[in-house]
Amino acid sequence: NAALAHYSPSNGSSRMLSVDEMYLLDTGGQYLDGTTDITRTVHWGVPTPLQKEAYTRVLMGNIDLARLIFPPNTAGRAVESFARRALWDVGLNYGHGTGHGIGNFLSVHEWPVGFQSSNVPLTAGMFTSIEPGYYRDGEFGIRIEDIALVVQAQTK
Numbered sequence: 001n002a003a004l005a006h007y008s009p010s011n012g013s014s015r016m017l018s019v020d021e022m023y024l025l026d027t028g029g030q031y032l033d034g035t036t037d038i039t040r041t042v043h044w045g046v047p048t049p050l051q052k053e054a055y056t057r058v059l060m061g062n063i064d065l066a067r068l069i070f071p072p073n074t075a076g077r078a079v080e081s082f083a084r085r086a087l088w089d090v091g092l093n094y095g096h097g098t099g100h101g102i103g104n105f106l107s108v109h110e111w112p113v114g115f116q117s118s119n120v121p122l123t124a125g126m127f128t129s130i131e132p133g134y135y136r137d138g139e140f141g142i143r144i145e146d147i148a149l150v151v152q153a154q155t156k
Helices: 050-065 080-090
Strands: 021-030 034-043 110-114 127-130 133-136 140-143 144-151
Touching: 021 140, 034 050, 034 127, 034 144, 050 080, 050 133, 050 144, 110 127, 127 140, 133 144
Parallel strands: none
Antiparallel strands: 021 034, 127 144, 133 140
């Protein structure tokens, strides 16, 4: 069911997991010192070559965006493609946003921070998720989500 982005289980769609498939876990919580939002994808058996490549490229996109240095007042939409580049290189993509602001005692999806066209420029001190993915309908889904803090880069 992880091939459906933001899938929510129901009695009619729930089923037993097996070691021959990928498992996507999107979880988080609200605590006195902050809010968490994290997604991990695991495989308890032997993934297919496509699953390995897609997972690696999703991870590359997460790392590429997390390490990106950009000028002050850059909008998230201007850098969002860095999370997709490794997937695009082989003709893959995902059909959801790359990230969103993280609330503290508010909603875990806090706007206007993020990577869509309607978002504000990224500024030091903002928290945003970075969550590229890949989904093969009816087969598997991959997403790797972390929370990142926008900081002032030390450049030459």
